[in-house]
Amino acid sequence: AAQWLDLARYADTNGYNNDEDRTMWPWRDWVINAFDSNMPYNRFLIEQLAGDLLPDPKRSQLIATGFLRNQGHNTEGGIIQEEYRVEYVADRVHTTATVFLGLSMQCARCHDHKYDPISQKEYFQFFSLFNNVDEKQARYSKFVAAEPFIQVPSAQQERILDTIQKEIDSLKQRVSDKESKTEAMLQQWLAEHSDAEIATQFGHQQLHHFPLEEPAPNIDLSAPIPAFDQLHPENRATLVGNIHWSKGHKNKAIQFGGSAHAILGDIADFDGTKPFSISVWIYPTQTNGMAILSKMDEVDSFRGYDLLLENGKVTSHIVHHWPDNALKVSSQTTVAKDTWSHVVLTYDGSQKAAGIKIYINGQPSGLDILNNNLRNTTSTVKPFHLGLREKSLPFHGQIDELTIFQGQLQPENITELFRDQPLSNIVDWIKKPFKEQSPERQAYLKKLVLEKIDTEYPSIQKQLTDKQQEHSSISQQIPHVMVMKEMQPPRETFILNRGQYDQPTEKVSPNVPAVLRSFTATSPANRLQLAQWLVHPTHPLTARVAVNRFWENYFGTGLVKTTEDFGVTGEFPSHPDLLDYLATTFVDSGWDVKSLQKLIVMSATYKQDSKITPDNFARDPENRLLSRGPRFRLTAETIRDNALAISGLLKTTVGGPSVKPYQPAGLWEDVTVERRGKYIPDQGDGLFRRSMYTFWKRTCPPPSMVTFDAPNREVCVARRSRTNTPLQSLVLLNDPTYVEAARALAQLMIAASGNDEHSIHAGFRRCVARDARADELPLITELL
Numbered sequence: 001a002a003q004w005l006d007l008a009r010y011a012d013t014n015g016y017n018n019d020e021d022r023t024m025w026p027w028r029d030w031v032i033n034a035f036d037s038n039m040p041y042n043r044f045l046i047e048q049l050a051g052d053l054l055p056d057p058k059r060s061q062l063i064a065t066g067f068l069r070n071q072g073h074n075t076e077g078g079i080i081q082e083e084y085r086v087e088y089v090a091d092r093v094h095t096t097a098t099v100f101l102g103l104s105m106q107c108a109r110c111h112d113h114k115y116d117p118i119s120q121k122e123y124f125q126f127f128s129l130f131n132n133v134d135e136k137q138a139r140y141s142k143f144v145a146a147e148p149f150i151q152v153p154s155a156q157q158e159r160i161l162d163t164i165q166k167e168i169d170s171l172k173q174r175v176s177d178k179e180s181k182t183e184a185m186l187q188q189w190l191a192e193h194s195d196a197e198i199a200t201q202f203g204h205q206q207l208h209h210f211p212l213e214e215p216a217p218n219i220d221l222s223a224p225i226p227a228f229d230q231l232h233p234e235n236r237a238t239l240v241g242n243i244h245w246s247k248g249h250k251n252k253a254i255q256f257g258g259s260a261h262a263i264l265g266d267i268a269d270f271d272g273t274k275p276f277s278i279s280v281w282i283y284p285t286q287t288n289g290m291a292i293l294s295k296m297d298e299v300d301s302f303r304g305y306d307l308l309l310e311n312g313k314v315t316s317h318i319v320h321h322w323p324d325n326a327l328k329v330s331s332q333t334t335v336a337k338d339t340w341s342h343v344v345l346t347y348d349g350s351q352k353a354a355g356i357k358i359y360i361n362g363q364p365s366g367l368d369i370l371n372n373n374l375r376n377t378t379s380t381v382k383p384f385h386l387g388l389r390e391k392s393l394p395f396h397g398q399i400d401e402l403t404i405f406q407g408q409l410q411p412e413n414i415t416e417l418f419r420d421q422p423l424s425n426i427v428d429w430i431k432k433p434f435k436e437q438s439p440e441r442q443a444y445l446k447k448l449v450l451e452k453i454d455t456e457y458p459s460i461q462k463q464l465t466d467k468q469q470e471h472s473s474i475s476q477q478i479p480h481v482m483v484m485k486e487m488q489p490p491r492e493t494f495i496l497n498r499g500q501y502d503q504p505t506e507k508v509s510p511n512v513p514a515v516l517r518s519f520t521a522t523s524p525a526n527r528l529q530l531a532q533w534l535v536h537p538t539h540p541l542t543a544r545v546a547v548n549r550f551w552e553n554y555f556g557t558g559l560v561k562t563t564e565d566f567g568v569t570g571e572f573p574s575h576p577d578l579l580d581y582l583a584t585t586f587v588d589s590g591w592d593v594k595s596l597q598k599l600i601v602m603s604a605t606y607k608q609d610s611k612i613t614p615d616n617f618a619r620d621p622e623n624r625l626l627s628r629g630p631r632f633r634l635t636a637e638t639i640r641d642n643a644l645a646i647s648g649l650l651k652t653t654v655g656g657p658s659v660k661p662y663q664p665a666g667l668w669e670d671v672t673v674e675r676r677g678k679y680i681p682d683q684g685d686g687l688f689r690r691s692m693y694t695f696w697k698r699t700c701p702p703p704s705m706v707t708f709d710a711p712n713r714e715v716c717v718a719r720r721s722r723t724n725t726p727l728q729s730l731v732l733l734n735d736p737t738y739v740e741a742a743r744a745l746a747q748l749m750i751a752a753s754g755n756d757e758h759s760i761h762a763g764f765r766r767c768v769a770r771d772a773r774a775d776e777l778p779l780i781t782e783l784l
Contacts, residue, residue, distance in 0.1 A: 001028075001031050001032045001035050001692060002635070002637050002638075002691070002692040003549070003553065004031050004035075005028065005031070005692060005696075005713070006711055006713065006716075006717040006718070006720065007095075007098075007099045007716055007717070007718060008027075008031075008048075008067050008070050008095070008099075008716070009070050009071060009072075009091075009095065009713045009714065009715055009716050009717070010024065010027070010028055010070050010696065010713060011024075011070070011072075011696040011697070011698045011701075011713045011714075012024070012025070012658045012695050012696045012697065013696070013697045013698050013699070014072055014073040014074070014075060014138070014698070015072030015073070015074075015698035015699065015714055016072055016073070016074040016075070016076065017074070017076055017673060018074075018075045018076060018673055019671070019672065019677075019697065019698055019699045020075065020144075021143055022073070022143065022144075022145065022482075023143050023145065023479035023480060023481060023657075024066055024069075024070060024481060024482065025479070025656070025657050025658055026063050026066075026152040026479060026481045027063055027064070027066030027067065027070070027481060028692075029655040029656070030060060030063045030064055030066075032654065032655065032692075033655075034064075035593065036654075038592065038593055038594045039593075040590055040591040040592065040593075041535075041546055041586070041591035041592075041593055042535035042591040043591075044591075044593075045100060045531055045534060045535055045542070046528070046531040046532065046535065047060075047061050047064035047065075048064045048065060048067035048068070049065070049067070049068065049096065049100075049527050049528075049530060049531040049534070050065070050484075050526070050527040050528035050530070050531045051063075051064040051065045051484075052065050052483060052484045052485055052486070053486065053526060053527055053528035054528065059150065059152065062150055062483045063150070063152060063481055063483065065483045065484035066481055066482055066483060067095075068092050068095075068096075068130065068484050069146075069482035069483060069484065071088050071091040071092065071095070072091075072698060072714055073088070073137075073138060073146050074137075075137065075138050075144075079137075080501075081137050082501055082502070083501045083502070084137075085135055085501075086496070086501040087501075088135060089127060089130050089131050090106065090109060090127070090499075091715070091716075092130040093105055093106070093123070093126055093127050093130060094106045094715070094716060095715075095716040096130070097126075098564050098716050098718055099545075099716060099718065100534050100541075100542055100545060100546075101516075101534075101541045101542070101545065101566070102541055102544070102545035102548070102560070102563070102564065102565060102566035102567075102570070102718075103118075103541070103565070103566060103567050104564070104565055104567060104569070105118055105123055105126065105513075108120050108122065108123035109123055109496075109499040110498050110499045111498065115568070116568075117513065117515040117567075117568070118513045118515070119513075120495060121495055121506070121508060122511070122512075122513040122514065124493060124494070124495045124496065124508050125493075125508045125509065125510060125511035125512070126510075126511070126512055126513065127493060128493035128508055128509065128510045128511075129510045129524060129526065129527055129530050130527070131491055131493045132486050132487050132490050132491050132526075133148065133484050133485060133486065133487065134147070134148065134485070134487045135147065135148070136148075136323070136324075138324075143479070143480070144301070144321070144324070144480075145324070145480035145481065145482050146482055147324060148482070148483055148484070148485035149324075149480045149481055149482045149483060150480070150481055150483050151475070151478045151479070151480055151481075152478065152479050152480075152481045153478045157474060157477070157478055160474060161471060161474055161475070164467055164470055164471045164474070165471065167467050168464065168467045168468060168471065171460055171463055171464040171467065172464065174460050175450075175457070175460060175461070175464065178450055178454060178456070178457055178460075179446050179450065182445070182446045182449040182450060183434045185449055185453060185454065186430075186434065186445065186449045186453070187434075189449075189453050190430070190431060205405065205406045205407060206231060206403060206404070206405055207231070207267070207268060207404045207405060207406050208229050208231055208232065208235075208264075208267055208268065208402075208403070208404040209229065209230040209231050209402070209403045209404075210228060210229055210230070210237075210264065210386075210401075210402040210403070211230055211250070211251070211400075211401060212228075212248070212252070212253055212254045212399060212400050212401065212402060213245075213251055213252050214245035214252045215228075221239055221243070224236035224237065224238050225237045225238070225239065228264070229264070229267075232267075235264070235265050235267065236265065237262055237263065237264050237265065238262070238263040239260075239262050239263075240259075240260060240261050240262070240263065241258055241259050241260030241261060242257060242258055242260050243255065243256065243260045243262070246398060248281070248283075248398060248400040248401075249281040249283070249340045249400045249401060250281075250400060250401055250420065252400075253281070253283070253398040253399060253400035253401075254386075254387070254398060254399050254400070255397075255398050256387040256394065256395045256396060256397060256398070256399065257396055258394065259388070259394050260387065260394065261385055261386060261387040261388035261394060261395070262385070262386040262387060263383050263384070263385055263386075264383065264384040264385070264386055265383055265384060266381070266383055266384070267295075267383075267384045267404070268295055268384055268404045269295065269379055269380065270305070270347075270349075270378065270379070271377045271378060271379040271469075272318060272320065272349070272351055272374060272376070272377055272378035272379070273349050273351065273377075273465065273468065274349045274406070275346075275347060275348045275349040275406070275407050275408040275447075276346075276347055276349075276404070276405060276406060276407070276408075277344065277345065277346040277347070277404075277405040277407065277408055277409040278293070278307065278344065278345045278346075278402070278403070278404050278405070279342070279343075279344045279401070279402070279403045279404075279405070279409075279414070279417050280292060280293065280307075280342075280343055280344075280399060280400075280401065280402045280403070281340055281341070281342055281343075281399070281400040281401045282309075282335070282340070282341055282343060282395075282397065282398070282399055282400075283338070283339065283340050283341075283397045283398035283399075283400075284309055284335065284337050284338075284341075284395070284396065284397040285337060285338060285396045285397040286337055286396050286397070287309050287311065287312040287334070287335060287336075287337045288309065288310060288311050288312070289308075289309075289310065289393055290308065290309045290393055290394065290395045290396060290397075291306055291307070291308050291385070291387065291388050291389035291392070291393040291394070291395055292306075292307045292308065292309065292314075292343065292386075292387070292395060292399065293306065293307050293384070293385065293386050293387075293399075293402070294306035294307070294384075294385045294388070294389040294390060295380060295382060295383070295384045295385070296317075296319070296380065296382060296385075296389055296390055297380045297381075297382045297390065298389065298390045298391050298392065300380070301319070301320075301321040301322050302317065302319045302321075302322040302326070303319055303320055303321065303378060303379075303380045304319060304378055304379075304380040304382060305317060305318045305319065305378060306389050307343070307345055308389070308393060309335060309395075310330065311334075312334035312335055312336075312337075313330045313331045313332070313333075313334055313335075314330070314331040314333075314335060314343055314345075314358050314360060314365070315328065315329070315330040315331070316328070316329055316330075316345055316356060316358065317371075318347065318356070318374060318378055319374075319378060320374060320375065320376040320377060320378055321376070323371055324373065324480075325373060325374060325375050325376055326371050326373065326374055327351075327352070327353045327356065327371055327372060327373075327374045328353070328369075328370040328371035328372075329353050329356045329358065329367045329368065329369055329370065330367065330368045330370055331358045331360060331365035331366070331367060331368075332365055332366035332367065332368060333360045333363070333365035333366070335360060337397075340400075341360060341361055342359075342360070342361050342362065342417065342418045343358070343359070343360055344358070344359040344409065344414045344417065345357075345358055346358075346359075346408045346409050346414075347408065348408050349408075351374045351375065352372065352374075353367075353369040353371070353372040354369075357408075359411075359414045359418075361418055362414060362415045362417075362418030362419070364411065375472070375475070376472045376475065376476055377469065377472055386399060386402065387399060403417070407447075408444065410440070410441065410444060411440075412424055430445070479657075484527070486526070486527075492507060493507070493508055493509075493510075494506060494507050494508065495508060509525075510523075510524060510525050510526065510530075511523045511524070512524060512530070512533065516540070516541070535591070537587050541566060543583035543584070543586050543587050543591075544560075544566070544579055544580075544583045545563075545566060546583075546586065547579065547582040547583050547586050547596060548560050548563060548579060549563055549718070550593075550596055550597060550600065551582070551600060552719070554597075554600050554601065554606060554630060555606075555623070555626070555630040556623075556630050556631075556632035556722075557622065557623070557624065558719075559573045559574055559575050559576075559578060559579045559582075560572075560573045560574075560579070561574070561624075562719075563718045563719040564718035564719055574624045574625070574626075575626070582596070582599075582600075585599065605626050606629065606630070607629065608626075608627075608628050608629035609628060609629055610628055610629035610630060610631035611628065612628060612631075616628060632722065633722055633724070635708070635709075635710075635720065636691070636704070636705035636706075636707075636708030636709060636710040637690075637691035637692055637694075637705065637710070638691075639708060640691045640704070640705070640737060640738075641690055641691050643737070643738055643741040644688050644737070644741055646741075646745060646766045646767050647740075647741035647742070647744035647745040647748070647766075648744055648745075648748055649688045649740065649741055649744050650688055650690070651685045651688045651689050651690075652690070653685065653689065656693070658693055658694065658695040658696065659682050659686035659687075659689045659693050659694060659695060660679065660680065660681050660682045660686065660694070660695045661681060661682065661686070661687050661688070661689070661694060661702075661737055662681055662687065662735065662736040662737050663679055663681065663702065663703060663704075664703060665679070667679065667700050667703065668697065668700055670700075671699045671700045672699070677697075677700075687737070687740075688737075691705065696713060698712055698713060698714055699712075701713065704731045704735050704737070707725070707727050707728055707731050708728060708731070709721050709722060709723055745763060745766065745767075748762070748763075748766065749762050749763040749766075756781055756784055757777060757781075760772050760777060760780050760781065760784075764776075
């Protein structure tokens with residue numbers, strides 16, 4: 001499985017400049033489980049290339065497609081997204097061709113080569129098979145997956161969430177039962193109460209009202225200002241920057257300019273499931289890129305809500321995590337500059353974009369829905385800002401008469417606010433027959449009746465809210481794993497001049513290079529057909545490339561030395577008949593991976609003595625003729641795992657998130673933006689897990705493994721180099737992992753017997769599976 005991580009360029013970070021953490025370890029678990037369960041190689045290939053296109057795909061089959069999403073991902077704010085999207089697709093082409101075909105196709109991206117069997121047109125035909133995922137750029141934040149992605153809960157999380165969801169469904173049914181009785185309940189209540197009691201019970205609930213009048217001359221504007229909120233005089237506002245007052249819509253209004261803004265305190269913190277309304281008058285002197293108001297945390301993925309002007313349109317975000325867990329709408333009506341306009345935002349708490357309404361000068365505006373996937377809380381500890389979105393988008397112009405309501409205002413109320421009239425008394429229309437009310441007002445009345453009259457409803461609603469928040473809290477802890485998902489309709493693909501993303505020329509359709517088409521009449525039109533084409537029994541490359549890689553694992557060198565290149569620039573097989581035999585046997589066995597490896601390790605070739613004689617070395621220096629058994633240095637991961645295993649420290653737990661064993665301090669700080677990264681080693685078992693579970697940061701991969709030739713996994717690596725340097729000795733002498741392993745081994749040796757000779761034999765048995773020879777005992781004894 002460790003080799004497959006190199007091939008699939010698996011890492012725990014996004015790479016590029018920001019290189020923040022990502023969550024793809026569930027895909028690694030899928031790979032480990034696939035090898036452990038001896039999944040047939042043809043199915044192993046199909047699920048990784050096209051698991052999402054299988055009929056009714058399981059979650060595990062979707063996770064498998066992470067193979068194609070393991071590439072680096074640039075989260076910098078100033079990039080051209082299309083440029084990098086094309087690079088991601090090109091990376092998938094390179095990876096698929098290298099891993100399954102043993103071919104280097106990327107040279108054909110720019111132009112044709114005279115003697116290359118793959119043309120540029122054929123490259124982009126193959127490219128089009130991977131060019132159909134609607135990939136979104138992720139923001140610069142830890143553990144944020146780029147769309148498309150899925151949630152991958154653990155078995156325990158699933159059980160808990162299922163239990164909570166059943167409780168939520170039960171509570172919703174109780175709410176629904178009560179809603180069906182609201183009409184009768186309302187009529188009975190109205191009959192028993194006076195108009196004054198009706199007005200008191202159902203009146204509008206203003207939470208805050210800021211007239212935004214100029215404070216008295218004796219007020220120190222550099223200190224928090226009292227009585228800014230007419231309904232809560234105890235609340236204090238802080239004015240920042242060059243603020244002054246001028247003639248407003250009503251009396252005076254605040255004049256904003258530059259970076260000036262007002263901080264109104266910890267107010268109006270709505271969690272995304274509660275309805276609210278905000279009314280404000282604005283006089284913008286420009287109409288683009290300005291925040292009217294906000295309660296938002298720009299650092300924490302823009303959690304909260306705002307009200308902006310973008311190209312004259314009133315825009316609102318309601319966000320848990322931008323952009324994958326958020327709402328965004330924009331008005332189709334524009335606001336004029338240098339004139340007063342009344343703006344109202346209402347939200348019904350449904351977590352749907354359809355629940356947002358924007359009114360401009362008393363009239364509802366049509367809305368463009370730009371984001372519609374809110375699932376979790378929008379609550380934030382950041383204060384309410386007027387004239388700024390926490391740190392950006394300062395407002396230029398005047399703002400007046402800010403009012404915040406709990407609940408969703410009705411259209412007539414908004415008209416009254418626009419006309420500066422008192423809000424109409426609900427008594428004026430509530431006695432009208434229920435069936436004659438508009439659908440919006442019926443829904444509004446149901447909610448009012450349940451909240452104001454039904455004595456059981458508040459308790460049920462609180463239980464429902466608590467359970468929804470509990471569900472949301474657990475859901476936020478579930479890892480998001482990037483997967484493949486086809487676009488509908490498919491994206492058009494063009495040959496790109498010189499491979500440049502912005503220079504499309506001739507349109508092409510999905511296909512594979514002509515040099516590989518002859519064995520089957522059909523050509524792949526999507527990734528599933530491509531995967532099925534690759535595992536066709538008569539495919540000339542797939543099985544040969546796979547068995548050559550398994551052979552390399554046992555002999556150090558493949559039958560084709562250039563494991564990554566079976567093309568014209570690769571090396572010819574040392575034993576072509578043997579390669580053909582292994583490939584056909586592999587296919588005939590049903591692509592049985594364990595059976596193939598058993599065949600290799602039980603062969604007379606593998607069982608040969610690995611000793612080298614001068615004559616043997618002269619005739620076969622690299623053992624390409626297989627004249628002796630294999631003998632080569634272990635991989636970086638195996639060296640470390642071997643040390644932990646013989647010392648008794650190795651923890652064999654299977655699966656789960658990556659761990660952070662010992663590493664020199666300060667390395668992450670040197671390679672991360674603004675030195676934000678800090679490597680904190682795990683405690684306990686995390687220090688001694690198998691090396692393939694080690695956290696892999698692309699800009700700073702585990703240094704002890706890099707010293708033993710591990711790649712950074714920025715791109716697909718089919719064959720590691722094998723070097724011998726003094727640094728490797730220093731790692732074994734100084735790395736705390738090996739120091740602790742040596743100490744643990746010594747303790748086991750001492751505990752094994754009471755005398756030195758028995759202790760040495762015990763150590764030899766653990767390390768090399770034999771007793772010490774007579775000539776070795778004196779040498780080791782001298783070191784004790």
